[in-house]
Amino acid sequence: MDSHAFFTVWILTAIGSCLCQDRAVGEDVEFRLINPPPAPPFQINWYFGSVLIYAASAGTVNGVVPSYEGRASLDPNTATLELRNLTVNDTGEYTLRVIMSIGQPEKEWKTTLRVFERISSVTLEANQTELVEFNSSVTLTCSASGSSPSFQWFNNSAEVTGSDRVLLDNRTLTVLNVTRYDNGPYRCNASNIVSFEMSSDVTLTIAYGPDSAVVTVEAEYYSSGDNVTLNCSSESSPAAQLQWALNGTLLDEKGPELRLSDVLTSDSGDYNCWAYNSKTQRYKLSSPTSITVLERLSDAAITIAGSPGPLIAGKSSVNLTCEAKGSIITRKWMKNGETLSPETGRITFSDDNRTVSISPVQKEDRGEYTCQVSNPVSNAEGSETLIVKYGPEKVEIKGEGHEGAVEFGQKIHLSCSAESVPDCTYTWTLNGTDKIGTGASFIKENSVYEDSGNYTCTAFNNITKETNKTDFNMSVKAPGSLGGQGGLSAGPIAGIVIGVLVLLAAGGGGIYILTYILKNKR
Numbered sequence: 001m002d003s004h005a006f007f008t009v010w011i012l013t014a015i016g017s018c019l020c021q022d023r024a025v026g027e028d029v030e031f032r033l034i035n036p037p038p039a040p041p042f043q044i045n046w047y048f049g050s051v052l053i054y055a056a057s058a059g060t061v062n063g064v065v066p067s068y069e070g071r072a073s074l075d076p077n078t079a080t081l082e083l084r085n086l087t088v089n090d091t092g093e094y095t096l097r098v099i100m101s102i103g104q105p106e107k108e109w110k111t112t113l114r115v116f117e118r119i120s121s122v123t124l125e126a127n128q129t130e131l132v133e134f135n136s137s138v139t140l141t142c143s144a145s146g147s148s149p150s151f152q153w154f155n156n157s158a159e160v161t162g163s164d165r166v167l168l169d170n171r172t173l174t175v176l177n178v179t180r181y182d183n184g185p186y187r188c189n190a191s192n193i194v195s196f197e198m199s200s201d202v203t204l205t206i207a208y209g210p211d212s213a214v215v216t217v218e219a220e221y222y223s224s225g226d227n228v229t230l231n232c233s234s235e236s237s238p239a240a241q242l243q244w245a246l247n248g249t250l251l252d253e254k255g256p257e258l259r260l261s262d263v264l265t266s267d268s269g270d271y272n273c274w275a276y277n278s279k280t281q282r283y284k285l286s287s288p289t290s291i292t293v294l295e296r297l298s299d300a301a302i303t304i305a306g307s308p309g310p311l312i313a314g315k316s317s318v319n320l321t322c323e324a325k326g327s328i329i330t331r332k333w334m335k336n337g338e339t340l341s342p343e344t345g346r347i348t349f350s351d352d353n354r355t356v357s358i359s360p361v362q363k364e365d366r367g368e369y370t371c372q373v374s375n376p377v378s379n380a381e382g383s384e385t386l387i388v389k390y391g392p393e394k395v396e397i398k399g400e401g402h403e404g405a406v407e408f409g410q411k412i413h414l415s416c417s418a419e420s421v422p423d424c425t426y427t428w429t430l431n432g433t434d435k436i437g438t439g440a441s442f443i444k445e446n447s448v449y450e451d452s453g454n455y456t457c458t459a460f461n462n463i464t465k466e467t468n469k470t471d472f473n474m475s476v477k478a479p480g481s482l483g484g485q486g487g488l489s490a491g492p493i494a495g496i497v498i499g500v501l502v503l504l505a506a507g508g509g510g511i512y513i514l515t516y517i518l519k520n521k522r
């Protein structure tokens with residue numbers, strides 16, 4: 001190819017491999033040889049398609065088609081053709097044929113001019129703008145004036161790319177099964193080689209939800225008289241209509257807040273809220289929220305119910321029953337400040353701990369019983385003392401003097417004691433038969449030998465009707481025989497010695513006394 005093979009223009013715009021000149025309507029174009037001829041060519045002919053539109057020879061323009069008059073000019077020296085105020089009709093192929101000088105062959109160059117109308121009046125329309133999530137599809141159509149517009153789509157400034165749900169086709173954008181995030185704003189950009197224009201925004205309204213309904217409340221338990229507020233929330237557009245239900249039955253209460261004032265125990269139950277979106281025509285039911293209204297506890301008291309009459313250890317049974325005003329959830333029993341526990345076979349608790357049954361009672365069961373009642377909003381306690389009659393037991397005789405012996409003439413003083421509720425009475429017998437006194441003490445001021453013997457204290461509880469007794473051996477010794485205990489004079493001591501001797505003489509009985517004294521002195 002020779003060096004004149006190419007055209008150039010003042011504004012270098014060429015697309016791809018096409019030696020094209022692209023212009024907007026009203027613009028100008030100039031076609032000229034890259035290397036101008038050194039001298040005015042002998043013959044210049046410009047064709048538009050096959051139509052000769054301009055001609056010049058030997059430096060003189062000698063022909064112009066009337067339709068180009070006034071808007072075209074040809075330089076006869078360089079063969080440069082200028083077209084001004086282009087119209088779409090100027091689009092086409094231009095051919096230059098040149099004979100440089102007489103006798104030389106004709107040379108030919110071609111180029112293509114494309115004249116575009118500028119893009120204008122770009123409008124974007126959706127076939128519908130009120131949509132329902134997952135149900136609706138929408139087609140957005142972009143229109144534009146101007147030559148061969150191509151379209152580019154934007155959703156919230158980000159360019160839209162196609163997917164299985166988003167279909168791009170030339171001037172339409174179709175979104176199938178819209179989601180709540182497909183709302184836009186959408187715009188389209190219409191463009192051709194010479195211009196572009198952006199449409200105004202189109203925003204879609206996409207109804208969705210309710211996704212779920214959630215009930216919230218401050219607490220699960222309330223005291224009667226409290227004010228309770230439940231809240232229901234639901235993700236939905238437009239906002240869902242909310243209605244309340246109790247135990248599955250719709251209430252005549254609507255709106256996101258349910259206020260219950262001055263609640264009663266009968267307001268307890270499972271609360272739900274229904275959410276309804278009239279646009280999507282979808283419902284959601286919240287999971288139930290349980291509310292329990294309880295009466296505050298007061299006046300806790302224990303009643304003691306036993307077999308008629310006083311409680312007698314080993315014989316009587318008793319039921320301790322705990323009651324209180326209010327809603328009792330738990331009962332707990334304490335005895336003397338410590339937790340009371342069941343005892344196999346004897347102390348049993350009813351299933352609800354309402355009653356403690358003790359059968360039979362024992363003296364260890366005496367004490368202060370406390371019943372603690374509670375519910376999540378309050379607690380109370382009441383106490384009662386349990387009295388158990390028992391005994392007598394551990395009957396015991398204590399003697400003053402010398403280990404169960406006194407000297408003749410000295411005082412005998414025996415005390416009897418026993419554990420008993422109520423206090424027991426005591427009777428004294430000697431040698432198993434003779435009743436010699438009553439009361440806790442037995443006193444004999446001046447003992448004689450016959451006071452020796454087997455003393456028995458019998459204790460009697462007139463409530464339990466129980467008796468119990470114990471023995472005590474007491475011997476009256478010769479004066480002075482207990483080592484001057486009690487400060488006896490020589491007289492009585494001598495008397496005792498003589499008495500012993502006399503008795504020795506009397507035979508076996510005396511021996512008995514002597515050994516008896518020795519035994520007691522050990």
Ligand SMILES: *[C@@H]1O[C@H](CO)[C@@H](O)[C@H](O)[C@H]1NC(C)=O
Pocket residue numbers: 085087
């Ligand atoms: C350009 O051409 C149009 C018609 O194609 C005409 O109406 C207009 O007056 C022309 N403008 C100039 C500056 O010549």
Ligand SMILES: *[C@@H]1O[C@H](CO)[C@@H](O)[C@H](O)[C@H]1NC(C)=O
Pocket residue numbers: 087088089
């Ligand atoms: C282009 O040509 C068509 C017919 O050939 C004509 O109707 C139209 O008016 C022309 N347009 C311009 C801007 O000259």
Ligand SMILES: *[C@@H]1O[C@H](CO)[C@@H](O)[C@H](O)[C@H]1NC(C)=O
Pocket residue numbers: 127128136137138139174
């Ligand atoms: C709008 O276009 C979508 C997708 O083509 C179609 O499903 C829908 O029915 C159209 N809506 C109307 C109102 O024509």
Ligand SMILES: *[C@@H]1O[C@H](CO)[C@@H](O)[C@H](O)[C@H]1NC(C)=O
Pocket residue numbers: 134164165176177
């Ligand atoms: C749109 O929803 C319809 C009905 O639910 C379904 O059959 C279809 O496959 C969905 N299309 C896409 C692209 O998700």
Ligand SMILES: *[C@@H]1O[C@H](CO)[C@@H](O)[C@H](O)[C@H]1NC(C)=O
Pocket residue numbers: 170171
């Ligand atoms: C784009 O749409 C326009 C008008 O509907 C049509 O003339 C043109 O051929 C379409 N182009 C493509 C690539 O589909």
Ligand SMILES: *[C@@H]1O[C@H](CO)[C@@H](O)[C@H](O)[C@H]1NC(C)=O
Pocket residue numbers: 225226227261262
């Ligand atoms: C409950 O609300 C009422 C007013 O609506 C108020 O007078 C009352 O004191 C409230 N009760 C409680 C326990 O807060």
Ligand SMILES: *[C@@H]1O[C@H](CO)[C@@H](O)[C@H](O)[C@H]1NC(C)=O
Pocket residue numbers: 246247266267268269270
């Ligand atoms: C609701 O049900 C609960 C449990 O089944 C029941 O305790 C309560 O009394 C019921 N509330 C109403 C108002 O029916």
Ligand SMILES: *[C@@H]1O[C@H](CO)[C@@H](O)[C@H](O)[C@H]1NC(C)=O
Pocket residue numbers: 305306307317318319357
């Ligand atoms: C204690 O209660 C039980 C069960 O209610 C009853 O069988 C028993 O007779 C009661 N005992 C007394 C002493 O009241």
Ligand SMILES: *[C@@H]1O[C@H](CO)[C@@H](O)[C@H](O)[C@H]1NC(C)=O
Pocket residue numbers: 329330331332333339340351352353
């Ligand atoms: C009964 O008492 C026991 C222990 O005192 C306690 O653990 C339990 O929760 C109580 N039960 C009820 C129903 O009050």
Ligand SMILES: *[C@@H]1O[C@H](CO)[C@@H](O)[C@H](O)[C@H]1NC(C)=O
Pocket residue numbers: 431432433454455456471473
């Ligand atoms: C004392 O008398 C009681 C009966 O009153 C008898 O059971 C007991 O065995 C006697 N004790 C002695 C040591 O004789």
Ligand SMILES: *[C@@H]1O[C@H](CO)[C@@H](O)[C@H](O)[C@H]1NC(C)=O
Pocket residue numbers: 430431434449450451452453454
């Ligand atoms: C009791 O018995 C003792 C010895 O067995 C006897 O010495 C005493 O005299 C008796 N006393 C009475 C009052 O019987």
Ligand SMILES: *[C@@H]1O[C@H](CO)[C@@H](O)[C@H](O)[C@H]1NC(C)=O
Pocket residue numbers: 422423424425462463
């Ligand atoms: C039982 O004995 C006590 C004294 O120990 C006495 O005060 C009371 O009156 C007696 N009661 C009966 C029923 O005998």
